[in-house]
Amino acid sequence: MTEVTTSAPIDPLQACVDGAYVDEVVEVRAQGPVPPRRALHTIRTEHFDVHNDGDLLHVGHRVPPELVDDDLAGLLADELFGPGWLRGPELFERIFTGTVRTSRSGALDSWELFYRNTMARIEQRIDGRRWPESGTDRHGTIADYAPIYARAEQLLAAGSVLELGCCFGFLSLRIAAGGRRTTASDLSPGTSQLLAAVAPRLGIPLTAVAADAGHFPAPDASADTVLAIHLLEHLDAEHGDRVVAEATRLAARRVVIAVPLEDEADETWGHVRTISLDDLTAWGRATGLPFEVSEHHGGWLVIDKPVSR
Template identity: 40%
Template sequence: MATVSDDRIVTALARFASAGALAGQTEFERAFTAVVASSGPREDACWRAFYRNSVAELRGGQAAFSPVHRRARSLLVGRSILEVGCCFGLLALQCAQDGYAVTACDICPGALHLLDDAANTLGLPIITRRGDARALPLATDSVDTVTLIHLLEHLDGPDVAVALREALRVARRRVVVAVPFEERPSAHFGHRQQLTDDDLRAWSTDLTGCTATIFTDHGGWLVLDHR
């Protein structure tokens, strides 16, 4: 339990997936939760250790995903943040530690329940909302920045445009998008698309009323600012 963390488990299970021992997203996620829950005598304590260790590794730069979260946090504007597709909410927790007013949204109620408990344990005032990226349960212009960090590769092509329009609707100032650049989509992570700079440029040309900035840093980034 002293070492259980997102980075350690993902790294280990990805090796099993590459070797064919885990097939697809469902098996990967079941194995992930089983590892966390069995890392100590009490499941609730295991998850709290998972969150404590994972956030510390991400903030300290030890996790493979640290550069992505660091860059995402550097791009936030204003004081209120919505993380769409938050999953366990590890980025949301870091943003709350930085003093932002954070709302975290995900389609999975189990992940939000875990995040609620982690935020309460860490004393961080995060609001969680169950919802779909294609129909966000927030009012227009209700937060300063909306983030979609490693989310859009989970969607089919037509749904990406819908999710981006929804993010722009909710954001007063900025939308921050990050996607992985992979040789082939990682099925165990539930990725549906192999993405490149060309995709980011194509997405941005279909959007009106905003300016787009595209760059590469541990994957691709698309930053949309309202005019």
């Protein structure tokens, strides 16, 4: 089992070296459809070859361009991290990044492919359709969060939107494409930079900001709806409390919070704790505002603020 705990931040736009994504932890290369001869001590799965030479973890992948979308996360979980060959969210993110980056020669070209594939498949899933490539939804990632996005969109108040902890920003892109003034924020500068670079290529006007969701640099009531969708399970209790308070401060009309309801925190996805419906209720009560807790593909907390006239 291989795990990484400390290293330099990931740069999703860094140049490849001789066709490979290389950082201080991993080297990821695209292979042809026919896997090469297995080297000594190589882990081989349907889509990946992995071996460690002591300095770097070497990953060869056979992921075709039509499968370069966010279901890659499920592919990695199923083939490498779930069985225990590899472990830890940081290593997961580096291999994920390297696989996307080596799908096209140019950095933005590769990420545009990833975003376009993912956005199309989210839309198809929300519409109740399966996409045409055989078996590409079997790993479940997009299938799991598409109904969560659909519900979040249904719960938006009128007006502008701020999403805290947006990660790749798929939900914010969908909202912005619908004509709303939308700001997407994430703690990672690299993620925010990537979203800011890709959004114009998709023809979607969107503001991307790198910021801690617990200390967001904006005045009170600066967005009509503030979203924290599957964010709080990634944060410890104190940080999570700050995020709920900050979301309430920033919202002019409504706060929408969604969390997975897990028996155990899933470390593959970077979860550090479980959150229950009782936890959501306690957050709602602490605001002193009208709120509703419900369950739909996880737990939901909606906090409403009185609108000034």
